[in-house]
Amino acid sequence: MKLSPTAVRQSRIERGWSQEQLAIASGLSLRTVQRVESEGIASLSTAASLAATYGIPLLQLQETLAASEPRPFGRGVVAVFYLGVAVLMLAAVGESGRLPGDRMSTGILATDILVAVVGAALAIPAAVRLVRAGHFTGVILAALGMPLVTLLCGGLLVSALAHRIPMWQLLGIGGCGLALVGMSARALLQGQKPGPNTIRLWTPPSRQPD
Incomplete structure (x- = not known):
């Protein structure tokens, strides 16, 4: 399922949460949260979990709201x-x-x-x-x-x-x-689109909810 990275990120920021806090609250891994916010790709269960955590309809996180998002560039x-x-x-x-x-x-x-x-x-x-x-x-x-x-x-x-x-x-x-x-x-x-050969020097370890 395609979500709007901006909508997911903005909903998190409005609540004053970090990515780690969102991962714990939604029961998702930190890597999953980072992927959704950067690529906007999520499974149905992941999208439903995020919408339930935010307390908003799933439609507000979907691609229909991303029409005004700036297109990334290389x-x-x-x-x-x-x-x-x-x-x-x-x-x-x-x-x-x-x-x-x-x-x-x-x-x-x-x-x-x-x-x-x-x-x-x-x-x-x-x-x-x-x-x-x-x-x-x-x-x-x-x-x-x-x-x-x-x-x-x-x-x-x-x-x-x-x-x-x-x-x-x-x-x-x-x-x-x-x-x-x-x-x-x-x-x-700061607004460029990461290329397929982009190397990430460090990725924070995912934290699982207690």
């Missing part, structure tokens, strides 16, 4: 989003260095446009999927942080070629960008 979606934003920043850097009166200006402009189109084709669909999954904050943080990181990388490259020490203002701005990107990655990766 790590690849996050990687494609960051790659697309990075490509867009590369196009912006190329355009900023273009000289309008130069003979190569038209060719550079065409290249920048092509790179920008590729970046948008990568970033926009991934960003839409992430926003629909409820991770608007992570997308905004990435949009704010990536330009600063790009500025940092460009400044470090110029400083290295000129054999100069980077300005502290550049390092400060770049550090802020790295912090924003780090917070964005943390926010986005």
